[in-house]
Amino acid sequence: MKMNADFRLNDRVAIVSGAGSGIGAGTAKVLAAQGARVVIAELDPESGARVEAEIRAAGYDARFIACDVREEKSISYMIDAAISQYQKIDILVNNAGITQVVDVDTMSPEEWDQLQSVNLRGMFLMSRACLPYLRQSENPAIVNMSSVNASVTLGGLSAYAASKAGIVGFTKSLAAELAPRIRVNAIAPGAILTEAWRDRDKLNQVLAHRLKYIPLERMGAPEDVGQGVAFLVSDHASYITGTVLTIDGGMTSRLYDGQV
Numbered sequence: 001m002k003m004n005a006d007f008r009l010n011d012r013v014a015i016v017s018g019a020g021s022g023i024g025a026g027t028a029k030v031l032a033a034q035g036a037r038v039v040i041a042e043l044d045p046e047s048g049a050r051v052e053a054e055i056r057a058a059g060y061d062a063r064f065i066a067c068d069v070r071e072e073k074s075i076s077y078m079i080d081a082a083i084s085q086y087q088k089i090d091i092l093v094n095n096a097g098i099t100q101v102v103d104v105d106t107m108s109p110e111e112w113d114q115l116q117s118v119n120l121r122g123m124f125l126m127s128r129a130c131l132p133y134l135r136q137s138e139n140p141a142i143v144n145m146s147s148v149n150a151s152v153t154l155g156g157l158s159a160y161a162a163s164k165a166g167i168v169g170f171t172k173s174l175a176a177e178l179a180p181r182i183r184v185n186a187i188a189p190g191a192i193l194t195e196a197w198r199d200r201d202k203l204n205q206v207l208a209h210r211l212k213y214i215p216l217e218r219m220g221a222p223e224d225v226g227q228g229v230a231f232l233v234s235d236h237a238s239y240i241t242g243t244v245l246t247i248d249g250g251m252t253s254r255l256y257d258g259q260v
């Protein structure tokens with residue numbers, strides 16, 4: 001066991017998908033601040049370039065490389081560019097994901113497929129494409145972004161909840177498949193305050209209703225999830241694989257109002 005285990009990720013190269021916004025951006029910032037060199041693998045060029053500029057302005061190393069996780073060619077181009085920039089890949093954070101709220105009786109097969117193509121197929125394609133490089137790494141780790149919706153959820157989220165439960169199964173099987181060389185874990189975030197909540201009035205309405213369900217009495221910040229990712233990919237987590245770390249302020253652990 002490494003007794004000098006460290007949260008520092010000095011010189012490790014991390015690919016974070018969907019890092020142009022929200023949890024992915026928060027994760028990219030935390031990993032970069034821990035010394036990692038971060039590839040922002042993002043579909044949207046504007047937000048990807050903005051997060052790259054923010055990280056570099058803070059004195060850390062990051063590169064935006066355009067990537068659509070649904071497309072093998074796009075992933076392959078992103079990986080080639082990442083390797084020519086940084087020569088290796090140590091960490092993969094499969095974070096890119098989309099949400100939709102649609103009841104099953106009105107959902108089209110195309111809507112179902114569209115969500116699964118990002119949330120599940122994208123995760124498979126990204127993992128498969130990075131494996132040859134992760135196998136050569138001294139400290140390889142994968143973290144997949146699931147959700148509390150994998151285990152507790154609401155109406156209208158069937159496609160999303162199915163994808164997030166699928167991610168847990170994918171994580172556990174891949175962890176078994178890649179052991180003992182490569183560790184694979186998932187994170188289940190609860191209610192995280194991301195760019196989707198720019199509408200302050202809507203946010204305040206939701207907070208008034210929902211905060212009473214969160215024991216820690218606040219929504220999470222993207223960086224709260226990023227710290228969990230940094231832990232799971234660090235030497236401190238060297239005996240942790242195939243698990244799901246819930247980061248939800250206690251939301252899914254408490255019944256009713258918490259009193260007997």
Ligand SMILES: NC(=O)c1ccc[n+]([C@@H]2O[C@H](COP(=O)([O-])OP(=O)(O)OC[C@H]3O[C@@H](n4cnc5c(N)ncnc54)[C@H](O)[C@@H]3O)[C@@H](O)[C@H]2O)c1
Pocket residue numbers: 017018019020021022023024041042043044047067068069070095096097098099118122145146147148188189190191192193194195196
């Ligand atoms: N925000 C929450 O409360 C919450 C809770 C639980 C889980 N999650 C999960 O965390 C992840 C990030 O969520 P977020 O809230 O930060 O979302 P977000 O919409 O703010 O960010 C998602 C990013 O992924 C990018 N993206 C979308 N499709 C892509 C594709 N095909 N290829 C590459 N990039 C693509 C988007 O452009 C965007 O930058 C998702 O997997 C989501 O399901 C979020």
